[in-house]
Amino acid sequence: MNDPILEFNPKLPKLSANEKAVLKLLVEAGKLIVPIYLEQEKQMKDEISEKESQEVAKKDKKILSPYTVVEKIDGKIVATPYHIKYAEALKPIAEKLNQAAGITDNKAFGRFLRLQAKALTEGSYEEAIAAGLQMKPYILDISIGPVEHHDDRLFFAKASYQSWVGVVEKEGTTRLNRYKDTILEVRRKVLIPHQRLENYSNVKAKVDDVILFSGHMARTKFVGVNLPMNLSFVEKYGSEVTLFNQINDLRMKEQILPTFNKTFSSAFKKGFSKEDLRRASLRYVALHELAHSYLYYKNAPKNLQDLLAPIYELSATVLGLRMAGSLLLKEMITDKQLESMIVVFICRCFDLIGKSKGGKSWLNYATGGAIFINFMLESGALKRLGSLTIISFTKIFLSLHDLSSLLEYLLSSGTRKDAEYFIKKYGQFKNLP
Numbered sequence: 137m138n139d140p141i142l143e144f145n146p147k148l149p150k151l152s153a154n155e156k157a158v159l160k161l162l163v164e165a166g167k168l169i170v171p172i173y174l175e176q177e178k179q180m181k182d183e184i185s186e187k188e189s190q191e192v193a194k195k196d197k198k199i200l201s202p203y204t205v206v207e208k209i210d211g212k213i214v215a216t217p218y219h220i221k222y223a224e225a226l227k228p229i230a231e232k233l234n235q236a237a238g239i240t241d242n243k244a245f246g247r248f249l250r251l252q253a254k255a256l257t258e259g260s261y262e263e264a265i266a267a268g269l270q271m272k273p274y275i276l277d278i279s280i281g282p283v284e285h286h287d288d289r290l291f292f293a294k295a296s297y298q299s300w301v302g303v304v305e306k307e308g309t310t311r312l313n314r315y316k317d318t319i320l321e322v323r324r325k326v327l328i329p330h331q332r333l334e335n336y337s338n339v340k341a342k343v344d345d346v347i348l349f350s351g352h353m354a355r356t357k358f359v360g361v362n363l364p365m366n367l368s369f370v371e372k373y374g375s376e377v378t379l380f381n382q383i384n385d386l387r388m389k390e391q392i393l394p395t396f397n398k399t400f401s402s403a404f405k406k407g408f409s410k411e412d413l414r415r416a417s418l419r420y421v422a423l424h425e426l427a428h429s430y431l432y433y434k435n436a437p438k439n440l441q442d443l444l445a446p447i448y449e450l451s452a453t454v455l456g457l458r459m460a461g462s463l464l465l466k467e468m469i470t471d472k473q474l475e476s477m478i479v480v481f482i483c484r485c486f487d488l489i490g491k492s493k494g495g496k497s498w499l500n501y502a503t504g505g506a507i508f509i510n511f512m513l514e515s516g517a518l519k520r521l522g523s524l525t526i527i528s529f530t531k532i533f534l535s536l537h538d539l540s541s542l543l544e545y546l547l548s549s550g551t552r553k554d555a556e557y558f559i560k561k562y563g564q565f566k567n568l569p
Contacts, residue, residue: 139354140170140173140174140350140351140352140354140355141167141170141348141349141350141351141354142346142348142349142350142354142357142383142386143347143348144345144346144347144348144382145347146303146345146346146347146381146382147345148303148345149275149303149306151275151303152241154239154240154241155241155275155276157239158236158239158240158245158276159276159301159303159347161232161233161235161236161239162232162233162236162276162278162301163301163347163348164232165229165232165233165236165278165280165299166278166280166299166300166301166348166350167348167350168225168228168229168232169229169280169297169298169299169350169351170350170351171225172222172225172226172297172351173296173297173298173350173351173352173355175222175225176205176296176297179205179207180294184206184207184208184213188213189206189213192213196215198215198217199213199215200293201215201217201293202282202285202293202294202295202366203217203218203219203259203261203282203295204216204217204218204294205218205221206294217259218259218282218295218297219256219257219258219259220259222297223257226256226257227257229253229256229280230253230254230256230257231253233249233250233252233253233256233280234249234250234253236249237249237250237253242274242276244271244272244274245271245274245276247267247271248264248267248268248271249278251263251264251267252264252267252268252278252280252281255281256280256281261281261282262369264281265364265366265369265373266369266372266373268376269340269364269373269374269375269376270373273304273309273340273342274304275303275304276303276304277300277301277302277303277304277342277344277378278299278300278301278302279298279299279300279363279378280298280299281297281298281299282295282296282297282298283295283296283297283298283352283363283364283365284296284298284352284353284356284358284361284365285365295365296351296352297351297352298349298350298351298352298353298354299348299349299350299351299353300344300346300348300349300350300353300378300380301346301347301348302344302345302346302347302348302380303344303345303347304342304343304344304345305343305344305345305381308343308379308381308418309341309342309343311343312341312342312343312377312379312422313341314468315419315422315423315426315463315468316339316341316377316426318462318463318466318468319423319426319427319459319462319463320337320339320426320429320430333367333370333371333432333433333434334432338373338374338375339374339375339376339377339426339429340374340375340376340377341376341377341378341426342376342377342378342379343378343379343380343381344378344379344380344381345381345382346380346381346382346383349380349383357383357386357387358380358383359379359380359383359384359387359417359418359421360377360378360379360380360421360422360424360425361377361378361425362375362376362377362425362426362428362429363375363376363378367432367434370432375428375429377422377425377426379418379421379422379425381418384414384417384418384421385414387417388410388413388414388417391483391484391487392413392417392480392483392484392487393410393413395483395484395486395487396408396413396479396480396483398523399482399483399486399523399524399525399569400479400524400525401524401526404527408476408479412472412473412476413476413479413480415473415476416473416476416477416479416480417480419460419469419473419476419477420453420456420457420477420480420481422456423453423456423457423459423460423477424452424453424456425452425456426456426459427451427452427453427455427456427459428452430455431448431451431452431455431544431547433547433548435549436448436546436547436548439549439550439551439552440546440547440550440551440552440555441552442552443552443555443556443559444555445500445501446500446501446503446504446507446559446563447504447543447546447547447550447555447558447559448547449500449501449504450504450505450507450508450543451540451543451544451546451547453481453504453508454508454536454539454540454543455540455543455544457474457477457478457481457536458536458537458540460474460477475529478527478529478532479527481508482508482509482518482525482527484505485504485505485506485508485509486505486509486568486569488501488502488504488505489502489505489506489509489565489568489569490569492565502565503559503563504563506562506563506564506565506568507539507558507559507562507563508539509568510561510562510563510564510568511535511539511562512531512532512535514562515531515534515535515538516528516531517531517532517534517535518532523569542558546558
């Protein structure tokens, strides 16, 4: 299993003495997340059935809150708010954040840090989220606290503690915002418009050079995120896409390149350099995260329940690859760069499928990967020749439209039974490497 902390030493732009001092405190605060996350991991293994929890939730709504620890104590299921359960461990983190807030020259950033400290110790998460999204861009970047739901296999909603600390990379951020403006300026038609939250006009975007990943982020090594996850917060305050340069490089080394080397023929591999694939990896993740802005279907969580995640995540990637056509038409990317994104995503799918055989943590993402591979095999866009995979890019581009339409139908108006049938047909790992 990955360590719950990753540290990097990227080449950074020139920082002022004040910025360096603040950054040091942020890194110290981020490291203190690790023991809380490890404790969460232990507690998520408690043997509580979904049926038990749903029965108790009828009387105690805190059971289903993203920010409570659910435990069975003396035979009784109890929900304790995070800020109470982890109070002692959170106190020194809040102190570091308040110390950084007290010395920073950026008043808006200082206010955000104080609200973040308050959120950790009092549970007032919305205030901190709003402040972060409404703040003007700043060179220093931190996310700290309970955020992602990836670890929760029972409620599919419990937020895991995590942190990242980085410095905003100017050139990459400018490029990402050009992509964002081009892709999100076109309003998409949807099957049932009133069921979708339209967030495309209020999306921020940045690229970070990462100094620290801790807790959940270090375990998952996400190359990009689109936050917040709470739809009501997105509706009120907008959302923000963040990409991470050093994590992309790590994914290339550990996942994409090894899979690429064993999946394709020698002749095919000569057409794609390591740099082609590295850039393609960051591009496709960027498009995936931006595509989320068009996929906020209000009823999808209720309708698809525990099967939402694989449908939602795959839909974002497929739609993102389709929307790359806008970049292609405006000559912001080339045919070769779009093909490179397809190749990298196929490698990602095969890697995720392999990961799923070792445990349940990556099952949702692996199921999405299996759906993509099986769908493309059925359409003839992919073919297997022994241990090698053959790609027809023309058929891939045509098949993306069909797959995207099916996935978005499930998100907009599908039922759990519909999703179950779709996953049973395409999400199986049988005969996949």
